[in-house]
Amino acid sequence: MPVQWAGLSPELLLSVDRDSGEQLRAQLERQVRDAVRSGRLGAGERLPSSRELARELGLSRGLVQDCYAQLQAEGYLVTRVGSATRVAAGAHVPPAPALASPHRAAPRLIADFRHGVPDLGSFPLADWLWAIREAGRAMPTSDLDYGDPRGSQALREVVAGYLRRVRAAAADPERIVVCSGYAQGLGLTLRSLARAGVRVVAYEDPGGPATASAAAEAAGLTAVPVPVDEDGVDVRALDASGARAVIVTPAHQWPTGVVLAPARRLALIEWATRRDAYVIEDDYDAEFRYDREPVGALQGLAAxxxxSIGTVSKSLAPALRIGWLLCPPALTAPVTEAKRLTDRGSPTLDQLALAKLIESGRYDRHLRRMRTVYAVRRTALVDALATHAPDIRLTGLAAGFHAVLHLATTADERSVVAAARERSVGLYGMSACRSGHATAPPQLVLGFGDVGERAIAEGVAAVGDLLTPDARPPGRS
Ligand SMILES: Cc1ncc(COP(=O)(O)O)c(C=O)c1O
Known part of the structure; x- marks a missing residue:
């Protein structure tokens, strides 16, 4: 769709060189023609008025009118009486086909159990717009300047209060750095650790091997997996790994859903103290728990x-790109400096809006509402599986909005995922979360954050026979 410039005359990058020897009109014609042919000016896009362009380039209006008339005659431009001059349809010479985008439109599915996404349709847009307006109204002009790279004081104070209240964190606003979600927070932390002499960072297995390895590599670190069992990360294996930092998800392990056991929490802190190491706590979905006691942030035990890295990607929406780091004293300055070098600080207006959203109570209200939404979806998933794949084992459901489905040991994860795709259901295998292990048990990670109850029921009904323990992948006897 062409850009519409409301009633204003659009800007256009054109210049004339009075010393070049080429006629001014010829220069202008050539530049507009090239802009249309290359697609820099799209079909239907409006050109500046001849008066405006003449004034800007210091030319006579008649010269610009002659230029537009010539290009109209050549079929590049169209002008209707009483209306602006626009680029003609079909005048653009299309470039060679672009490489396929990694964000190709996904085929329509009955149900897509992809994980990591909250219910996007429940984003509290009216509250967010209210918060943006309130923040803009109260904002002093000085807030439009470059600010503290750690982020706005208002948000750091509100987040500190929230984390003390809800996560039992030892949160000091002076040691909070606002960042663009967990992804940036992890990168800033690993860069700071690399500068402090850390060489190896461990991550949980299963976990997010791709994210951890890519972030470690970008920071010049080596990433090593350490196993997770039913009590969380194996601290003995961690000790043997030679790592001086570890990325963990203690409250609800990603993706198994286990809670780091109390003895393991203490062992992890003992390891960090003894090894002069750091624990990077990904507090990614602590807001949503259903039938278990709340688990406080590990950071509260050893600040x-x-x-500790938090994010609003699960509680509000990934598109906001807002998160925060609770830094230990020794890392606050390096992380702040890394943030300053990266982008000089996160967008202030969005930070002020988040502060308004939290301090007004609207954030807590949204979380309460979403807990109910996810609890209903979780029940829908459990019920649908009980009906269509009754012998299946589901774990990791005490918090968050994904579950682990244990396939029969003889099942082939990839074949089940592929067969479900054939039936327009998106299923995702655990193997993407593992660092190898050809012999690992076949499992699926089922996200139910952004799938409605009806889709859950229809999706599970469509693939139930593929999930049951005696199911054989299609084509095998
Ligand atoms: C384990 C885990 N932690 C954190 C996040 C959030 O990342 P971000 O805040 O960069 O959106 C995700 C996103 O899917 C995740 O899977």
Whole structure:
């Protein structure tokens, strides 16, 4: 669709060189022609008025009118009486086909159990717009300047209060750095650790091997997996790994859903203290728990050894790109400097809006509402599986909005995922979360954050026979 410039005359990058020897009109014609042919000016796009362009380039209006008339005659431009001059349809010479985008439109599915996404349709847009307006109204002009790279003081104070209240964190606004979600928070932390001499960072297996390895590599670190069992990360294996930092998800392990057991929490902190190491706590979906006691942030137990990273990607929406780091004293300055070098700080207006959303109580209200939404979806998933794949085992459901489905040991994860795709259901295998292990049990990670109850029921009904323990992948006897 062409850009519409409301009633204003659009800007256009054109210049004339009075010393070049080429006629001014010829220069202008050539530049507009090239802009249309190359697609820099799209079909239907409006050109500046001849008066405006003449004034800007210091030319006579008649010269610009002659230029437009010539290009109209050549079929590049169209002008209707009483209306602006526009680029003609079909005048653009299309370039060679672009490489396929990684964000190709996904085929329509009955149900897509992809994980990591909250219910996007429940984003509290009216509250967010209210918060943006309130923030803009109260904002002093000085807030439009470059600010503290750690982020706005208002948001850091509100987040500190929230984390103390809800996560039992030892949160000091002076040691909070606002960032663009967990992804940036992890990158800033790993860069700071690399500068402090850390060489190896461990991550949970299963976990997010691709994210951890890519972030470690970008920071010049080596990433090593350490196993997770039913009590969380194996601290003995961690000790043997030679790592001086570890990325963990203690409250609800990603993706198994296990909670880091109390003895393991203490062992992890003991390891960090003894090894002069750091624990990077990914507090990614702590807001949503259903039938278990709340688990406080690990950071509350050892604020000098734990970097806790929070995000609104699950509680509000990934598109906001807002998160925060709770830094230990020794890492606050390096992380702040890394943030300053990266982008000089996160967008202030969005930070102020988030502060308004939280301090007004609207954020808590949204979380309460979403807990109910996810609890209903979780029940829908459990019920649908009980009906269509009754012998299946589901784990990791005490919090968050994904579950682990244990396939029969003889099942082939990839074949089940592929067969479900054939039936227009998106299923995702655990193997993407593992660092190898050809012999690992076949499992699926089922996200139910952004799938409605009806889609859950229809999706599970469509693939139930593929999930049951005696199911054989299609084509095998
Ligand atoms: C384990 C885990 N942590 C954190 C996040 C959030 O990342 P971000 O805040 O960059 O959106 C995700 C996103 O899917 C995730 O899977």
């Amino acid at each position: 000098d050894r734990v970097v």
